[in-house]
Amino acid sequence: MIARPDIKPARPWFSSGPTAKRPGYRLGGLPQDLLGRGIRAPEVVERFAHGLRRTRAVLEVPESHVLLYTPGSDTGAVEAALWNLLGERPVQVVAFENFGLTWLADVRDHLKLAPEAMTAPWGDLPDLSQVDWSKDVVFPWNGTTSGVRVPDGDWIADDRAGLAICDATSAAFAMPLPWDKLDVVTFSFQKALGGEAGIGVMALSPRAVARLDSYRPDRPIPKVLRITDGKGFDRALADGVAMNTFSVLTIEDWIDALDWAEGVGGLSELIRRTDANYAALADWVARTDWIDFLPERPEIRSTTSVCLKFVDPRVTGLDDKGQKAFVTRFKALLEGEGAVFDMEPHRNAPPGLRLWCGCTVETADVVAATPWLEWAFEKAAAFDSDRS
Structure with missing residues (x-):
């Protein structure tokens, strides 16, 4: 039996959403002078606009x-993009994990657009060479629930007729994004930089804005998803005007995260921090015989939402229900010690581990977490052996 480790991660938070707050974060350090002000107050609108500029x-x-x-x-x-933009031309949905499958179901079942589905088993990508850029294409850059990412943007056509609509929520601020290849990019505060939940961000290329200006879907669009006015794209939204009543505190929290990001060195440093965290975890996986990456191909492995699978027969020999129960025991052991929180996979993903390695996590904490993973695995496996 492996001895209980002596050292715990200083910040044992490895959830894939909401993710770890930035190092040194204090809620009480946020500005509070605009709390309680009206969402249309000029000072509040300007603060929201400042957040977009940052x-x-x-x-x-x-x-x-x-x-x-x-x-x-x-x-x-993502939903706002789908409801406002799709329908002018045929649609392909690249769906290789839970949320890609969700966007596929929305386009098919709610928008009734008969999309072409490009799917792959968990841990793999569809054949991206088969994407048809005469169509609008919806895809995740990084599959948060499968640990799979597209390797680059080379497969996206420069002369595309359709729009490239990219869910980049667990890629933004952690991986390079080829902006000239992307017409819609979406992400959330809660993953990108450890912000609070509830507000998303959308970036629209000139081609996407032109679509909004010229195309009117033949369906009603719910107010909370509507990004057009009577003339086309509602340009007031790009000036910080809120679609509904957003949390001012959440915006201040986001600005705080952005200020930290710039202070540590900007985007290149955020990517470097992410890559260092991933490398530390990958080194441990390489020397550990009971665990492996869910994606087999290194070039498509996520560096943020790292998804791992069990390869030890003490676990793989269990049925699906037994493997899920094993993960539950594993998680309880770690959290009972206050050593590693929220390392379980998405509920629809195969049983295994998932650890967030984005830029707000410290590499030293990734390293400190791995002995605890080994300890918890042996204790959980011994529990099963004793029962059998």
Whole structure:
């Protein structure tokens, strides 16, 4: 039996959403002078606009793209894109994990657009060479629930007729994004930089804005998803005007995260921190015989939402219900010690582990977490052996 480790991660938070707050975060350190003010007050609108400007600067979004907030985190941002933009031409949905499958179901069942589905088993990608860029294409850049990402943007056509609609919620601020290849990019505060939940961000290319200006879907669009007015794209949204009543405290929390991001060195440093965290976890996986990456191909492995699978027969020999029960015991052991929180996979994903390695996590904490993973595995496996 492996001895109980002596050292715990200083910040044992590895959830894939909401993710760890930035190092040194204090709720009491946020500005509070605008709390309780009206959402249309000029000072509040300007603060929201400031948040968009800071987002553009840190994420290095080109001036050609407009930014706006949406309700409902990344889910709301993706839904707003689907409801407002799709229908002018055929649609493909690249669906290789839970949320891609959700967008596929929405386009098919709610928008009634008969999309072509490009799917793959958990841990793999569809054949991206088969994407048809005469169509609008909806895809995640990084599959938060499968630990799979697209390797680059080379598969996206420069001369595409359709729109490239990218759910980038667990990729933004952690992976390079080819903005010239992307017409819609969505993400949420709660994953990108450890912000609070509830507000999403959408970046629209000139081609996407032109679609909004010229195309009117033949369906009613719910108010909380509507990003157009009577003339086309509602340009007031790009100036910080809120679609509904957003939390001012959440915006202040987001600005705080952006200020931290710029202070540590900007986008290149955020990507470096993410890559270092992933490398530390990958080193441990390479020397540990009971665990492996869910994606087999290294070039498609996520560096943020790292998804792992059990390869030890003491676990793989269990049925699906037994493996899920094993994960539950594993999680309880770690959290009972206050060592590693929220390392379980998404409820629809195969049983295994999932640890967030984004930029707000410290590499030293990833390293400190791994002995606890080994300890918990042996204790959980011994429990099963004793029962059998």
